[in-house]
Amino acid sequence: MIRYPSFIIVFLIVFVAISLYQIKHFITQKELELAAINKKVIRAESDLNILKAELSFLKRPNRIEKIAKNKLYLKEISVIDIWNLQHLVEVTKSMAESEVK
Amino acid sequence: MKVRDFLYKDFSIKNNSKLRKIKLSICGALLTFSFVIIGYKTISLASLNKVSTKNISSKKNQPSFFVKSNRGSIYDRNGELLATTIKVNSLNINPQEILNKNETIRKLKKIFPELNDESFRKKLNTQKRHLNLLREISPNEQVLLLEEGIEGIKIEPRNKRVYPNNNLVSHILGGTNIDGEGIAGIEKSLNKRLLNGKNVTVSIHKGIQHITEKILSEQIKKFEAEGGAGIVMNAKNGEIYAITSLPDYNANNYNSIFNQNLFNRATKGIYELGSTLKLITAAVAFESDRVNESDVFDVSTPLRVSSRTIRDFHPLNYRLNIPEVIVHSSNIGSAKIAEKFGTSIQLKYLKSLGLMDKLNLEIPELGTPQVRKDGKLLSTMTISYGHGIAITLSHLASATATIVNDGIQVKPTLLISNPNPLNDRIFSSETSKKMKSIMRLVVSSKHGTAKKAQATGYLVGGKTGTAEKISQTGGYSENQNIVAFTAAYPMNNPQFVISIMIDNPKGQKFSNGYRTAGWVAAPVIKKLVTRISPILNIRPQTKLSSDFSKELIKYKIRGKNKGANL
Numbered sequence: 296m297i298r299y300p301s302f303i304i305v306f307l308i309v310f311v312a313i314s315l316y317q318i319k320h321f322i323t324q325k326e327l328e329l330a331a332i333n334k335k336v337i338r339a340e341s342d343l344n345i346l347k348a349e350l351s352f353l354k355r356p357n358r359i360e361k362i363a364k365n366k367l368y369l370k371e372i373s374v375i376d377i378w379n380l381q382h383l384v385e386v387t388k389s390m391a392e393s394e395v396k
Numbered sequence: 397m398k399v400r401d402f403l404y405k406d407f408s409i410k411n412n413s414k415l416r417k418i419k420l421s422i423c424g425a426l427l428t429f430s431f432v433i434i435g436y437k438t439i440s441l442a443s444l445n446k447v448s449t450k451n452i453s454s455k456k457n458q459p460s461f462f463v464k465s466n467r468g469s470i471y472d473r474n475g476e477l478l479a480t481t482i483k484v485n486s487l488n489i490n491p492q493e494i495l496n497k498n499e500t501i502r503k504l505k506k507i508f509p510e511l512n513d514e515s516f517r518k519k520l521n522t523q524k525r526h527l528n529l530l531r532e533i534s535p536n537e538q539v540l541l542l543e544e545g546i547e548g549i550k551i552e553p554r555n556k557r558v559y560p561n562n563n564l565v566s567h568i569l570g571g572t573n574i575d576g577e578g579i580a581g582i583e584k585s586l587n588k589r590l591l592n593g594k595n596v597t598v599s600i601h602k603g604i605q606h607i608t609e610k611i612l613s614e615q616i617k618k619f620e621a622e623g624g625a626g627i628v629m630n631a632k633n634g635e636i637y638a639i640t641s642l643p644d645y646n647a648n649n650y651n652s653i654f655n656q657n658l659f660n661r662a663t664k665g666i667y668e669l670g671s672t673l674k675l676i677t678a679a680v681a682f683e684s685d686r687v688n689e690s691d692v693f694d695v696s697t698p699l700r701v702s703s704r705t706i707r708d709f710h711p712l713n714y715r716l717n718i719p720e721v722i723v724h725s726s727n728i729g730s731a732k733i734a735e736k737f738g739t740s741i742q743l744k745y746l747k748s749l750g751l752m753d754k755l756n757l758e759i760p761e762l763g764t765p766q767v768r769k770d771g772k773l774l775s776t777m778t779i780s781y782g783h784g785i786a787i788t789l790s791h792l793a794s795a796t797a798t799i800v801n802d803g804i805q806v807k808p809t810l811l812i813s814n815p816n817p818l819n820d821r822i823f824s825s826e827t828s829k830k831m832k833s834i835m836r837l838v839v840s841s842k843h844g845t846a847k848k849a850q851a852t853g854y855l856v857g858g859k860t861g862t863a864e865k866i867s868q869t870g871g872y873s874e875n876q877n878i879v880a881f882t883a884a885y886p887m888n889n890p891q892f893v894i895s896i897m898i899d900n901p902k903g904q905k906f907s908n909g910y911r912t913a914g915w916v917a918a919p920v921i922k923k924l925v926t927r928i929s930p931i932l933n934i935r936p937q938t939k940l941s942s943d944f945s946k947e948l949i950k951y952k953i954r955g956k957n958k959g960a961n962l
Binding site: 304308311312314315318319322337340341344345347348349350351352354355356357360371372373374377 | 427430431434437438441466469476477478480481482483558560561562564602603605606607610851852853854926927930935936
């Protein structure tokens with residue numbers, strides 16, 4: 296005859312053993328998932344580096360300068376191109392005065 | 397109860413309460429022990445710590461080429477990429493696995509026509525089991541190789557360091573070897589940090605660097621010079637925005653270049669930078685109690701000291717005060733000033749300005765200054781106008797910045813630094829103000845030597861320097877010059893220091909045969925200031941120069957009979 300406490304003990308042992316297996320299995324799965332994600336991250340980083348390098352290559356200052364000059368007909372900024380608000384007020388005033396005259 | 401007694405007990409006897417108790421306690425102990433072990437294991441599995449996960453994921457599951465973390469990237473001050481590591485495929489071969497060598501050669505030649513038949517055949521006939529055929533193949537070539545199905549070939553990934561801007565900042569970035577270890581420049585000095593996958597941001601401004609390189613190389617070409625160097629530096633905290641050494645090289649080809657282009661003229665090359673050193677002489681004179689501001693110096697006759705005669709390029713026949721000595725760039729005047737404050741004071745200031753030691757810059761290619769320290773009067777006099785002292789252009793930029801930064805030392809750096817560093821004071825605020833005023837006059841005065849550095853709208857100040865090159869046979873070469881210009885702007889509140897050096901320019905028709913700093917180096921400053929100021933948000937001055945009377949002293953500079961001297 297199996298006594299009540301023995302039954303509980305056996306049940307507990309079986310329960311703990313199954314739980315332990317489940318936890319171990321779950322963690323192994325998670326580790327694999329993590330490793331796969333990590334691998335993807337590193338690959339993405341590597342791909343990103345290639346894209347960044349390509350972008351930087353295309354943004355080389357000498358290339359941009361050539362395009363700006365030859366295609367967009369841009370010129371280097373000279374001092375007279377730089378205006379501040381005070382300048383604009385003065386210029387507008389003088390223009391208005393000359394119009395009145 | 398003893399163990400022995402327990403073993404000899406008759407277990408058949410029933411209702412032995414003592415025995416039952418023992419059995420129960422043994423079972424209990426065993427069960428407790430088992431549960432403790434199970435509990436421990438459960439807790440240890442459940443509590444995943446990050447380190448172990450990282451180890452598991454990196455060691456077990458990563459492919460071999462990702463075992464090492466990628467070397468960190470290098471960015472400029474605006475986050476623009478200057479150097480990074482990318483994955484490329486290399487073509488390797490195992491000659492022992494190839495069945496038909498002729499067929500393999502034919503197939504490979506179809507994809508890589510540039511392959512040398514002979515050397516390739518030699519490689520295939522070796523007993524080795526792993527040979528690198530090509531260090532890098534394109535994705536298209538990889539597809540063709542797979543389509544051909546050649547036995548014995550292995551396409552393996554490897555890391556490659558790339559510098560997308562080719563020649564830009566190549567001397568500062570340096571390079572890495574095949575194993576990805578830094579062997580020059582920032583790559584070497586910050587190797588540990590980069591190897592750990594950490595990125596580095598340098599103080600370089602990609603745009604300003606390009607403009608500096610372009611303007612300087614145009615001038616080098618124009619004057620058929622051997623090379624040159626240029627530095628644009630923040631005058632307050634020493635951050636270097638641009639630093640160039642010409643001729644330069646493509647940083648992607650670092651390991652295959654074996655010529656002088658690798659030499660960094662801006663930080664490694666030491667040169668006698670001529671009259672630019674007069675700025676230091678004047679600053680020391682103002683600081684020293686042995687020289688009065690009202691002192692005048694007779695420069696009308698050449699100065700004979702020991703075996704040497706010190707002359708001026710264009711002699712003046714009256715006594716000059718200190719500002720006039722600098723504006724007219726009188727060697728005799730400078731020598732006489734130095735004579736007055738003496739050798740020990742001169743050396744003390746050269747030392748405190750850092751002109752006698754290597755700079756503490758973040759690259760390994762640094763030049764050690766050579767200063768004549770024999771204590772002789774002649775040496776003191778010649779050092780005062782930049783002969784007998786060879787320093788790097790970076791040293792000159794640093795000293796100029798210290799003079800204009802209210803006299804507080806400025807230490808150049810290639811990394812983003814503290815905006816307000818706590819450095820030592822070398823010169824008084826008053827001396828700095830006097831020097832800024834004189835530097836401005838060198839450019840703005842009609843008698844100044846650097847009129848060609850006058851950039852409309854910007855208060856540029858500085859000092860020219862032309863020195864004969866030291867010839868390889870000893871002594872000075874009369875036909876070869878080093879020209880330099882060290883400038884700061886805007887002089888009422890200097891934000892940036894620009895130092896330029898051009899090696900051995902030739903006189904041109906348009907320069908009337910002149911190859912002095914005023915003709916060669918000064919125009920570079922003008923062009924640079926005009927181009928970089930809008931980028932650096934330095935607005936042109938709209939006020940008249942007289943409005944700066946509070947910030948600058950108005951020294952009166954007398955004229956001379958002939959043109960400007962050095």
